[in-house]
Amino acid sequence: QLQLAEFGGGLVQPGGSLRLSCVTSGFTLDFYAIGWFRQAPGKAREGVAVISSSGLTITYADSVKGRFTVSRDNAKNTVFLEMNSLKPEDTAVYYCAKGRWTQATLTNRDDYEYWGRGTQVTVSS
Numbered sequence: 001q002l003q004l005a006e007f008g009g010g011l012v013q014p015g016g017s018l019r020l021s022c023v024t025s026g027f028t029l030d031f032y033a034i035g036w037f038r039q040a041p042g043k044a045r046e047g048v049a050v051i052s053s054s055g056l057t058i059t060y061a062d063s064v065k066g067r068f069t070v071s072r073d074n075a076k077n078t079v080f081l082e083m084n085s086l087k088p089e090d091t092a093v094y095y096c097a098k099g100r101w102t103q104a105t106l107t108n109r110d111d112y113e114y115w116g117r118g119t120q121v122t123v124s125s
Contacts, residue, residue: 002026009119022096033099047106
């Protein structure tokens, strides 16, 4: 059964760091792009970062450039989102999603076909 599960969320102070993991199963991660998205209360879900199957093509939302880093370990079926210099506006539920192909965009939800259930990230003092 194809699954994606996010881990690593929690409460962190402004300026702090968290590392999220997206653990996948039921498909060969090597062949697919993976995206990270987030949704804050009362706001639409937005793309944060996407990494191609090879890891060579990465796109970040402007709001997280220079602070977040996405990476993947296909041998461990896991994609990571390293988040540094966190701000209160980063507070949201974070989701990972499986792309339909080797590449995907941050803006087209149709590029993705399976989603995890999300993990809460709260940035507050």
